[in-house]
Amino acid sequence: MKIARTVAEVRQAADCCKVEKARLGLVPTMGAFHDGHVSLFRAARAECDKVVVSLFVNPAQFAPHEDLARYPRDETRDAELAEDEGVDILFAPPADELYPTGFHTWVDPEGTGAEGVRRPDHFRGVATVCVKLFNIVQPDVAYFGQKDAQQAAIVRQLIRDLNLELELRVVLTVRDPDGLALSSRNTYLSADERLRALTLPRALRAGREAYADGADPVAAARAAFNGLDPDYVEVLDLGNAKLLAAAARVGETRLIDNVVLEGELT
Numbered sequence: 726m727k728i729a730r731t732v733a734e735v736r737q738a739a740d741c742c743k744v745e746k747a748r749l750g751l752v753p754t755m756g757a758f759h760d761g762h763v764s765l766f767r768a769a770r771a772e773c774d775k776v777v778v779s780l781f782v783n784p785a786q787f788a789p790h791e792d793l794a795r796y797p798r799d800e801t802r803d804a805e806l807a808e809d810e811g812v813d814i815l816f817a818p819p820a821d822e823l824y825p826t827g828f829h830t831w832v833d834p835e836g837t838g839a840e841g842v843r844r845p846d847h848f849r850g851v852a853t854v855c856v857k858l859f860n861i862v863q864p865d866v867a868y869f870g871q872k873d874a875q876q877a878a879i880v881r882q883l884i885r886d887l888n889l890e891l892e893l894r895v896v897l898t899v900r901d902p903d904g905l906a907l908s909s910r911n912t913y914l915s916a917d918e919r920l921r922a923l924t925l926p927r928a929l930r931a932g933r934e935a936y937a938d939g940a941d942p943v944a945a946a947r948a949a950f951n952g953l954d955p956d957y958v959e960v961l962d963l964g965n966a967k968l969l970a971a972a973a974r975v976g977e978t979r980l981i982d983n984v985v986l987e988g989e990l991t
């Protein structure tokens with residue numbers, strides 16, 4: 726596996742793939758790999774000839790009071806795992822490679838509810854780094870996880886709005902056996918907090934069951950949130966799928982999750 730640190734290096738490596746007319750898959754990540762990332766790598770591996778994974782803890786998507794400094798980082802382990810999964814190129818640039826001094830241009834999606842309301846500049850940071858990664862790597866397909874469903878919807882919209890030439894795949898959320906959605910931020914949870922965090926998937930399941938019975942999923946999920954105070958519980962319409970999404974803080978850790986109410990994520 727080639728590890729690229731600069732835009733020039735990853736461009737050169739990705740161009741070599743293009744010369745071979747390979748189908749190129751990109752999995753954008755912030756590292757601290759878990760089985761959710763592995764499922765994205767495997768989806769890319771199954772559909773593409775070459776797989777590029779970017780590993781970049783994007784400062785632009787964290788607000789000043791958020792967890793940028795303590796976000797879990799373990800590049801050595803991540804590189805081993807990516808190599809074991811057959812990733813061809815790992816793009817792990819330093820921050821000033823993507824945001825050099827004098828960087829002034831942002832991609833700012835409008836009207837982002839739910840997460841966008843609680844984290845005002847978050848999707849601007851996500852959209853900007855994704856457009857940069859798409860321009861740099863020029864993938865045929867990019868892979869995103871369902872857990873960040875609103876992010877995937879925003880990226881789908883920006884691909885359409887900016888006439889980018891790539892397909893987007895949304896891969897189903899991977900959960901621990903007890904139902905907690907895998908997230909790099911789960912490592913922040915103490916044993917007691919981890920137990921309390923299970924309220925989030927439970928409440929979403931209660932909402933989904935209510936919806937199937939013709940009742941209000943938001944009210945049902947809210948009623949099942951015992952012990953946790955959700956930031957929001959909202960139905961998100963992603964075009965091809967309707968989701969019930971929620972965020973809640975457990976101690977210092979903010980978790981998000983969602984379930985599909987109807988339709989299919991593609």
Ligand code: PAF
Nearest residue numbers: 753754755783851854873
């Ligand atoms: O989902 C993530 O890990 C990040 O938001 C992404 C898409 C890699 C952009 O920094």
